Amino acid sequence: MSRVGSTTSAAHRSVHRSSALNMQFWKPPATSKHTRLAKEPALDKCKPDADWKEQLQQNTYQVLRGKATEPAGVRKASGGFDDVFDKGTYVCAGCRTPLYEDSHKFDCGCGWPGFWTNIQDAVYEEKDADGRRCEILCSGCGGHLGHVFRGEGFGNPEPNERHCVNSVSLAFIPEGKTDGPDAVECTYTGRVFGGTA
């Protein structure tokens, strides 16, 4: 997805010069010092786009590599994880990096799997191309997971974030099992929306 980095940076610099314009620009909420988001992603599992396209089922490719979004409510019955609260670990559907533990998941009620934090440094954030939201990505492969929101008053432990994650970006390893045949893959094959892939 194209970036608007230079334009955005210029806009933010102008905000600092003119307080009268402050309300016109989005500013990221203060990040908790307890955040476990990576400052420097490892990105040691990146590979050419053609390889991802060959490896991933179509809608997973569209979300992980093209930043598309699955519809709300991809629940267990549809092959997703929105209402799954079993013990285990969620890994990246692309590179299998462990991203979230079951203890991080909570019923946020938004229709997508929600997590109040992540496994240390397994996820990083970037400002979305829309300039308003913060995208979250897998630190291993840079795959798009969803978005992170703060300051919503959910009452979870610090950092009390809400990672709004697409089910199709994830696979689930039940507690006591290892990745492989015992992993629960997202089997939702319906449409996803937006994105560039």
Ligand SMILES: [Zn+2]
């Ligand atoms: Zn990954």
